[in-house]
Amino acid sequence: MKKTWFFIPTLYFAEGLPFVIVNVVSPVIYTKLGVAENIMSFYTGFLYLPWVLKMFWSPLLENKSKRSWVLGTQLALSAVFVLIALSFQLNNYFLYSLIGFFTGAFISATYDIATDGYYMLALDKKEQAFFVGIRTFFYRLAMIFASGILVMIAGVIExxxxxxxxxxxxxxxIASGVFGLFFVFHIFILHKERIEETVKNxxxxxxxxxxxxxxxTQKNIVIIICxxxxxxxxxxxxxxxxxPFLTSARELGGLGMSTKMYGFVKGTIGIISLMAGNILGxxxxxxxxxKKCIWPFVIMLNVPTVFYxxxxxxxxxxxxxxALLSFEQFGYxxxxxxxxxxxxxxxxxxxYATSHYAISTGIMGLGMMVPSMLSGSLKMALGYTNFFILACFLSIPSFLLIPFVLKIYKGLEGGALHNAD
Known part of the structure; x- marks a missing residue:
């Protein structure tokens, strides 16, 4: 287990880093570079797609060395971030950087599959249980590094x-360099895992x-998907x-934060509050x-939207x-x-526990992708105040679904959910 301490933190820090850069930092980048909100939200929302679809190519990694896939995707991500970095110096930076981000999203989703597979094959059951909290912690640290520290560094240079x-x-x-270091480090520290060769493709x-x-075909599937x-x-x-809301000029309806301040408030304090909410939750x-927590939790998730x-x-x-953003992130x-x-x-x-969890997370990604793609056009039509009021109303379905979800959960406790198994 001592050796495991050397690679679990770095593997999952590396898993969180590209996801946050692609989905959280890219909107900040395009906002600062002056891309229109409707264009920015549509294309950065579309970047969720590889995480929605990754369940469809995950079987291709079966019977393959997860260590090799981990190393290969880390090296590829290092190269992709170099290309993204260089693209910002071109006149047509938006097209080339977007291609880079989408390529990085596809590689990152594949890295997720490889890393989780390696975790399950290289560690025994006892180690897996022990390190589940450790891997989550370092994934969250990557969120602070990407959306906090990297953004603040960009702000200082700006x-x-x-x-x-x-x-x-x-x-x-810097992101490319981090992945380059991880690649070199993991060449020496990752041991070969067992490969389940008995399972045919x-x-x-x-x-x-x-x-x-x-x-x-499981019972209550419509409610579950909803x-x-x-x-x-x-x-x-x-x-x-x-x-754009936090960094746009006040005369345009925003709050006028600098890039550096945004990285500190939203990317650092906000993520720490999010982590606190995760832990206490x-x-x-x-x-x-x-059953006792769902109602207060859904209230804490949605009511702070009024803060915006x-x-x-x-x-x-x-x-x-x-202060308001910290409370909102804690509730989230x-x-x-x-x-x-x-x-x-x-x-x-x-x-089919593993596959069903992957399908659920893919549907979750779809639920994030489509509203994100439309949000910029809605904001430009409504303005910030009316747009955030609309977001409050869009929280209502979350409350309406809870009574049905509680009934389903009662069935789960009774073992009556899956009629197909």
């Missing part, structure tokens, strides 16, 4: 040079299609608009159970903004833990 493209070129070179695909059929799609609809509808769920309405109307200073951390517990229990109730 302030000192006045060159916004240069600031993001430097940030992407045709069996893998047969099992996949069987699991897919079982998922969509919950996965709409539980976070309010948050999904405005996520991509947070960077997990403790509460383990102590009191899903308040911010848009009153345009307060950085201190008040940081609580709410997301309840969501995770539900889809995990839906998955565990089936004999």
């Amino acid at each position: 302030e000192r040079t006045g060159n916004i493209p240069l600031s993001w070129t430097a940030a992407m070179f 045709n069996t893998v695909f047969t099992n996949f299609f069987d699991s897919f059929k079982a998922y969509f 919950f996965i799609l709409f539980y976070r609809l309010g948050e999904a509808s405005f996520e991509k608009m947070i960077p 997990g403790i509460a769920l383990s102590k009191y159970g899903f 309405v308040i911010l848009a109307i009153f345009q307060p200073g950085a201190l008040v903004t940081a 951390g609580l709410g997301f833990m309840a969501f995770t517990v539900f889809i995990m229990n839906v998955s565990i109730a089936s004999k």
Whole structure:
């Protein structure tokens, strides 16, 4: 287990880093580079697609060395971030950087599959249980590094040079360097895992299609899918608009934050609050159970959306903004833990637990992608205040679904959910 401590933190830090850069940092980059909000949100929302679809190519990694895939995708990500960095120096930077981000998204989703596979094959059951919290912690640290520290570094360079493209070129070179170091480090530290060669490829695909059929023929599947799609609809509808709202000039309806301040408030304090919500949410769920926690958690997830309405109307200073955003992120951390517990229990109730969890997370990604793609056009039509009011109303389906979800969860406890197993 001592050696495991050397690679689990770095593997999962490396898993979180590209996801956050592609989905969270790219809207900040394009906002600072002056890309229109409707264009920015549409194309950065589309970047979720590889995580939605990764379940379809995950069987291709069966019977293959996960160590080789981990190393190969880390090297590829290092190269992709170099290309993204260089693209910001070109006149047609938007097209070339977007191609780079989409390529990075595809590689990152593949890296997720390889890393989780390596985790399950290289560690025994006892080690897997022990390191589950450790890997989550370092994934969250990657979120702070990417959306906090990298953004602040870009902000400092922007302030000192006045060159916004240069600031993001430097940030992407740093990301590339981190992956290059991980690649070299993991060559020496990752031991070869066992490969399940007894499973034939045709069996893998047969099992996949069987699991897919079982998922969509289970009882209450319509409610389950609706919950996965709409539980976070309010948050999904405005996520991509947070960077332009916080950084746009006050006369344009924004809060006028500098890039450096955005990285500190949203990318550092906000993520720490999110982590606190995750931790306390997990403790509460383990102590009191899903049925007692779901209502307060769904309230904490959605009600703080009204904070953005308040911010848009009153345009307060950085201190008040940081306090409200921290509380909103803390509530999101609580709410997301309840969501995770539900889809995990839906998955565990089936004999295809791993595949069903992958399908659920793919549907979750779709539920984030589509509202994100539309958010910029809605904001440009409504303005910030009315747009955030709309986001509050879009939270209503989350509340309406809870009574049905509680009935399903009661069936899960009784073992009556999956009629296809």
